[in-house]
Amino acid sequence: MPEGHSVHRIARQFDRNFVGRSVRASSPQGRFAEGAAVIDGREAVEVRAVGKQMFLAFDGDLWLRIHLGMYGAWDFAGEILVDPTIASANGRMGQTNQRGTDIDRVMDAAGENSLTSIGAPRRTRVHVRMSEQTTGLADDADEWPPPVVGQVRLRLLAEQTCADLRGPTACQLQSPHEVAATIAKLGPDPLVDDLAEGEERFTAVVRRKPTPIGLLLMDQAVVSGIGNVYRAELLFRARLDPHTPGRDVPEEVVRELWRDWTRLLAIGVETGQMMTMDGLSAGDYRKAMAHRDDRHWVYHRAGLPCRVCGTQIVLEEMGARKLYWCPSCQR
Known part of the structure; x- marks a missing residue:
């Protein structure tokens, strides 16, 4: 089960790469086809993380609620504006550089140690599991959009960035009132x-x-x-x-x-x-x-x-x- 720090880090990733952009949505697996059709073509306007849940807002007062649970994972691909506290040089997201050699950090204009300071965005494909279990770079990094691999519940596609969601406990659309009700049930x-x-x-x-x-x-x-x-x-x-x-x-x-x-x-x-x-x-x-x-x-x-x-x-x-x-x- 992912813990809170991971969800906040992934929300930060969405904020950098999707918020303020028009998003194409689809459900290659088919299990979220109706929901994907509703948000397809809308602009992502805000992202929130609360505890182990993430909420992505689209224009029209529509929210996407994601709870990865035990088996959920994200795949990011494309030209990704990355913070190396989110994705290290070895392509791993959701965890720090496993080589453990760097303590000093280079801060960017946003006040974070983003890879933009050393040449990002870069074209890449990385697997993000909201725990310490991750994989590295994929071989199809130069294909755009990347091919669908496995059971993808939801694909979100901006002009240069792709996010594929697999195996979440919850993937649903909510109104602002429903989001507030969901958050109200959570502890601080x-x-x-x-x-x-x-x-x-x-x-x-x-x-x-x-x-x-x-x-x-x-x-x-x-x-x-x-x-x-x-x-x-x-x-x-x-x-x-x-x-x-x-x-x-x-x-x-x-x-x-x-x-x-x-x-x-x-x-x-x-x-x-x-x-x-x-x-x-x-x-x-x-x-x-x-x-x-x-x-x-x-x-x-x-x-x-x-x-x-x-x-x-x-x-x-x-x-x-x-x-x-x-x-x-x-x-």
Whole structure:
């Protein structure tokens, strides 16, 4: 399941390459043919990301809601204005340069480290899965428009950029009222909501729930964007037993969870990686950016010694998802 930083990064990609442009829409697979016909030829006017969902607005007060879920993915092709925090030099989008060699960044006129500063737009084809599972450049990068490959639910085509959507949990058209209703059901997102108001909402909900905090952090109605990786890491960083009922977590600890999520989400959007370890040397930082197992405290470390106390990291199932935690530090 994608986590919030990825969705915000892909929304940024759409903002650069589709917003303000007339978009041709089709459904090669046929499952979204009617919806594609409605938005075909309209101008994309706005994009929003809230938690794990993205909303793309078209002229005429029409919105496209996308929730990738477990198996959804985007393919981008064409001359793409890219931010290397979104697509690295090896063609991977949704994650940072896996070679992990560069910390310094070149900022562009928009205040971001876009590849426009080193010669973009460039013609390319990249696969974007909203997790850390991605593929690289395709062999058909010079064909335009690119051939349809596999089961494409929706193809969005601007003059020079193509985006193919596969396997989403949700792909539907909504009115402004329906978008507002969808967002109203979601918990606060630090990149969308006022931080102080979001903290109050999150704290109030958690503090009245008997539900284990390990489940509450994954509930998108409580807080938006947290998935399996961030859950495990936030709980460890707070030294919090995941089984503790929300109402029993001290208020200041709940507030610090929100503030820590705010920090980690910002790092994730900037770097493309779910970096959750602090105070690394430059060498260790490069190593961590190159290898997932070097940038987390407990996630994916079942049976290995805790980085703090040496106790074996436990793996269990909570909320039908894998939970990693240290029974010594988190008690």
